[in-house]
Amino acid sequence: MSLFNLRRLSPKEEFPNLDQNYTCMAKVLTLDMYTRQFNRATESGVIFDDIIRPGLEDPGEISGPMSVGCLAGDAQSYILFCEFFDRVIDAYHGHKLSNSQQSDFNYENLKGGDDLDRTYVLSCEVAVRRSVEGFSFPTHCSRAERRQLLTLAKKAFSLGSEDLPGNMYALDKRMQGDEGVGGCPKVDAPSDLMMRTGVARDWPDSRAVWVSKDSSLTVWINFDDHLQMVSKRTDSNIKEAFECVIINILKLEALYRKLRCWFVWKEQLGWVVSSPADVGTGLRASVWIKLQRLSQHKRMKSILERLRLRMDSTESTGVYKVYNPHTIGFSEVELLQLLVDGVKLLTVMEKRLEQPGGSIDDLVPAQK
Secondary structure, three states: OOOOOOOOOOOOHHHOOOOOOOOOOHHHHOOOHHHHOOOEEEOOOOEHHHHHHHHHOOOOOOOOOOOOOOOOOOOOHHHHHHHHHHHHHHHHHHHHOOOOOOOOOOOOOOOOOOOOOOOEEEEEEEEEOEEEOOOOOOOOHHHHHHHHHHHHHHHHHHHOOOOOOOOEEEOOOHHEEEEEEEOOOEEEEOOOOHHHHHHOOOOOOEEEEEEEEEOOEEEEOOOOOOOEEEEEOOOOHHHHHHHHHHHHHHHHHHHHHOOOOOEEEOOOOOOOOOOOOOEOOOOEEEEEEOOOOOOHHOOOOHHHHOOOOHHHHHHOEEEEEEEOOOOOOHHHHHHHHHHHHHHHHHHHHHHHHHHOOOOOOOOOOOOO
């Protein structure tokens, strides 16, 4: 009988070249830390080199936003390699893991969100990610695990067919690049990075998309995480999207519990998913907003930092995606409130700059 034996040299000889690597992984990783993690492996076989591979495959750019540069292979990774992950979370989110992560699913606590200026805010989206206890994450899971996760999702949605009416579509290559087949939304082909890091292994085996009957909600199964629930709207009512996601993620969690399965939760980390960029709430909220003048302002970068927001350009001229880069250290409602209040202020600034000689100096928020 032969045993698995990974042939490696010493930690010093195996230490990666981090020159011109602009990820949080490279920012925190030292030879001493690498040496301490070198011979460790989780119960499912995740080693430290598996964790840091995404940042080595995609080192980022000096002028771009800093990515985390790592992915967990399973929930135990966050415990076994906590020295590393805790520092990555601090570097990316500015959050030290000392207090319990708080959750607030009471969407009625959100002030505003249904009153954004439709002249400027064109559309919005709210998404949450979840992982299922006892399964490896997409970078590391086996084919059988992935198929079990899909079977579990089918059982959950079948069990909740009355409370969560909709249809599930098993992914096949016909769907890629189309506007959707039947009622299934468009599915992009996996990126090169997804292939190299293992997220898209065996594509499209056991990937599926569930779509609600009224098309207001989509659940992506076995993509970047076990589950990602998304509510996307073609108007500015992000409060409605938030309410839709919160109500239905709680329904889905209850269905999984009936099947004796639980979403992964840790007291300090909150909801645990594959990327440390998404732990905590697992929530991303985005709006697409017209900011033709403000986007070119010299203080725009500082304004976004003070609002705790990030902005990406889109294919449409003058339209930008504004979203929360942080997911931990705030509750779900607090994150949405930051976005709603921030977008309102950005809209006021854009209107001010449309006026002849308009200045926004008095509107710039104090340092965060």
